[in-house]
Amino acid sequence: MxxxxxxxxxxxxxxxxxxxxxxxxxxxxxxxxxxxxxxxxxxxxxxxxxxxxxxxxxxxxxxxxxxxxxxxxxxxxxxxxxxxxxxxxxxxxxxxxxxxGDTAVAECTIALMWASAKSFSEMDRGMREGSWLRRDGVQLTGKTLGLIGFGGIAAEVARMALGCGMTVLAWNRTPKVHQGVQFVSLEKLLSDSHVVSLHLLLNDDTKNFLSRERIGVMRPGAILINTARGALVDEGAMIEALRLGRIAHAGLDVFTVEPLPAGHPLTGLPNVTLSAHSAFRxxxxxxxxxxxxxxxxxxxxxxxx
Incomplete structure (x- = not known):
């Protein structure tokens, strides 16, 4: 062969x-x-x-x-x-x-979470353009991270987040147990989490899993992280929630269409941190x-x- x-x-x-x-x-x-x-x-x-x-x-x-x-x-x-x-x-x-690449993707997830919480990308862009753009950050210690899907990557994210003093909730389609992690209903995870991170495989059942309705259940002002697959999220609903501030910030490594087209709405939003599907690299x-x-x-x- x-x-x-x-x-x-x-x-x-x-x-x-x-x-x-x-x-x-x-x-x-x-x-x-x-x-x-x-x-x-x-x-x-x-x-x-x-x-x-x-x-x-x-x-x-x-x-x-x-x-x-x-x-x-x-x-x-x-x-x-x-x-x-x-x-x-x-x-x-x-x-x-x-x-x-469980550890590599988990590190990227954590990095996007911190960058989103501190608005680093927005301040970086502003300073490169000559503006002293100061933003208040979110202190993540003591906050709650919700993991949707719990495989090897999510387990690594949980390990790192617990070490940072965060409470970690998780929802998985099949029952699981993991030290330090509280497994809860999807509705409780969405409503209680300051940060929501996606870790599902993409298939017919999970396409647009984070729907407009589920985005509506999220804690107002939450941060959304996606290092899994772009099509897991209703992109239009996510963009609308970002514009309205219902989602405070999104850290995204994956997109519905890749490479992300020039002029895509996500590139014009100040409260988005973008990474070129490189979490595993x-x-x-x-x-x-x-x-x-x-x-x-x-x-x-x-x-x-």
Missing amino acids: RVQFVDANDTLAAVTEELLRSCDLPVGINRNPSIKPEDLPGILDGAEIMIVDHTALPASVAESCKGLKHVVFLGTGARSYMNPEELSRYDIRVHTIKGY TPEASENLIGAALDHCRRIIATGR
């Missing part, structure tokens, strides 16, 4: 090449991260296994990828780029990778991610599944 990494940026390409030095895997690397879906059949050139970072794979394109049997998606959010059920009709199986997380992807490839080559 032949493997093709179809959209490697410079960082991931370098990590892949370094890890391949210690193993014998037939992996080709396309060092152009800006390809289009229609480029995939030519780039794959009959490869049976595709490693993909962020390029969409519609079923109509997959049909033209002769020989493709496995897609190793670099992360957990494959459904943002492809439909695994549709691909299965072409005997293509999608593999995802969990846990590679650390050397440690990249090595974990590519190492796990290559492990998937070894298993597939050895077992055929």
